[in-house]
Amino acid sequence: MQFNDNDIDWLSDLLAAVAVQEIMPRFRQLGTGDIKQKTSALDLVTEADTSAERVITARLRERYPDAFVLGEEACELDASLLGKLKDAPLAFIIDPVDGTYNFATGVPLFGVMLAVVVNGETVAGIIHDPVGKDWIIGVKGAGSHIRSAFNVRQKVSVAPPAAVSEMLGAISWQFLADPLRSTLARNHAKCKASFGFRCAAHEYRLIASGNAHFAVFNKLMPWDHLAGVLIHREAGGHAARFDGSAYLPRHLDGGLLIAPDKANWQDLRRTLWSE
Template sequence: MIDEFLAGGLNDVEEAVRKAAAAEIMPRFRQLAAHEIVEKNGPHDLVTVADRLAEEHLTASLTTLLPGSVVVGEEAVHADPGVLGALRGDDPVWIVDPVDGTRQFVHGDPGFATLVCLAHRGELLASWTYAPALDLMATARRGGGAWLGGERLRAGAPEPGAPLEIAISHYDFTSDEQKRVLDALSTEGIAPRPCGSAGLEYLNVARGTLAGLAFSWENAWDHAAGLLLVAEAGGASATVAGEPFRIAGGNALPFAAARDELTLRHILGLLASAG
C-alpha cells in the first residue's frame, strides 16, 4: 500500500499542504489578533489559531489520501503526549508541524514553514517543506532525491578554508548545560548563529547555503522533513554519539546535520569534546 502511494500520491500531498496553508495560515499572516496567540510553555513558545487549524486541515486531508495512516502533529502531541506512541507503531505516520517558526509568523516575518513527513516503522519516506510566504516548496523522497521548485538539490561541500556557518538551537530554547555544549562551536573556523525556522535551516543545508546545524532538542515534527531533505541532497546527519537520529526519540543530544560527512564529523567532534 505504501509503495503504491509513493509511486502515485506524492503530488496530491503537495497540493494538500498548499491548500492547508492557503486556507488557514496565509489569511492570518500579519493579521493575527492578540487573543489568537497563546503561550504554551513560556513567552518564546507560542501557538496561534493558524497552527491549530492548519494541523486539523492536514490531519483530515492526509489521512484521506492514505487510508490507515495516522498523524503525529505538534499541536496534537501538546494536547495529548500519548499521540507520540504512533511513531513506534506499524501504521504509516504523517509527522506534521503546521507552522514551523511560529515566533516568526507571529512577528510578521516570512521565515516560517509547514513541514510534513511520511514515515513507516521509523524510516523516513517522503517529505514536504513549504514556506508559503516565500513561495518555496521543497520535497524529498527516499532514494529519489531532494527538489526545490523542480530543480534537484545538491548540498555539496563547503569551500575549503571558508568559515563554516552553523545554525544552532536558539538560546531562548536551551538550558545552561545545552548552551555550554553548543558554545564549543564558538571556535576558529566556525561561525555559529541562532537558528530560525528549523525546517528552513535544513533547506539551507540541502541547497548548500549553510554548512550545518546543531540542535539540542528532538521533536520529530521539527526534524523529520528536514533530515530526509538533507540526506537526499547528499548531506549527512548523526547524534553526538555518532548514531542515526531516531524520530521516535531517545537520542543522545545534541545532534547535527551538515552538507557533507567531513563537516558533520567536525561539528560532532567539537560537540563531543564539551560533553
C-alpha cells in the same frame, strides 16, 4: 490507499492549499487572543497552527484512512500519541506552522512541514514556504529538489565539504543547558559565521540547498526534524545524534548535528565540543 512516490505532488499541493486557506490570511492579522504561550515566551501556538493542522489531518485521513497522523498541536493535547509512531505501518507527521514565533511576530520566515514514515523509516519529506509559494522535497533514494511556484523542479545538493573555520552554521541555543550551551557558544566562534532563523524549516532548506553547512539541534520532536533530515540526507548530507548514532523517527533526545558529510560531521563534533 497505500502511499507511493506518486503521492508527493498531492501532498505538496495539500500543504500549499491549506497555507492559502488557513495560514496566510492570518499572517500579521492575529489578535492577542489568537496567540497562546506553551512552554515559554518563545514557544507559541496560534489559530493558524491549530486550524491548518485540523484541515491537513482531515484531508490525510480521507485519502489514507488506515494511516496514523501525528500533528504537533494534537500531541500537545495528548502526549501519548508520540508513542504510537514507532508501531505505525504508515504515518504522516505534520508541523502546521514551523517557526510560529516568527509567524506570530510578523516575520516572514515560517513553513509547513510534513514527513512520511513507513514501518519506522522516514521515506519522504516536504517543506512548504507559504510566502515564497514553493517547496523543498526529498524522497528516499530519489534525491531532493526545489519545486517552484511555476512547477519548475531543480535538484539540490549540500555544500561541498569545508574546513570548520570556513563553515556557516546554526545552533539552537534555547533548548541547550550548561555546560554544553557555553561550550558550543564559545566554540561556534571558530566557524566563519553563524545564522539563526528560529525556524527549522528554513534552516534545513538553507543547508540542504548548499547555502550553509551545519546545524545543531537539541530538542528532537519528530515534526521539527523528520522531514528536514530526510531532505538533507537525500541532498547528500550526513546527520547523526551527538553520540554518532543514527537519528530515527522514534528518537526524542540525544541531540542532532547535521553536516555536509560524515568527515565534516566528525570535524564539527570534535571542534564544537572541545573543552
